[in-house]
Amino acid sequence: MNSYEPVPENTPHPPDASTQAGPRPGGLSPARVGTVVWGLIVVALAALIVVAQLRIVELNGTYVLIGLTLGAGTALVVGGLISARGRDKKTSTRKS
Template structure:
């Protein structure tokens, strides 16, 4: 028997051992949503709303302008969200440097 082969039963061999149970698994400490995930979710929702508005005939949309506007908005949201996230991370984890 190698060091990796653990016995599967109790000491008398009559019943299999129960797998260890962790009472309440805790989520990782940094379980916040990522900025990129939120931005891409907003892009998908915005595209869906714009498609519905265009199909209803409420507003005539130019596809090129819609894509340009979404990319400008998404880029700005990613940059601003990244800066805010980095600023928050700097406050939360001091490195001891002055």
């Protein structure tokens, strides 16, 4: 049987829990850094569009794009480092 065939109804064991979709046994999983950063980019871009349409500030598209790219890149790198650091603390036994 390959992964594309459905599981027959008369199988002696249920499929592994690792292959079934659903929440993790420990509860809800935390939000991923990339998801949060992309959400912040969309919100910032929407806010800049509103500000530009209200003519409160004159915006240069090139500078806005450079600023968003720098901010997003920095947030992704810092968030990834923090996430990796937290993951290392959970898995280490602190035995040398």
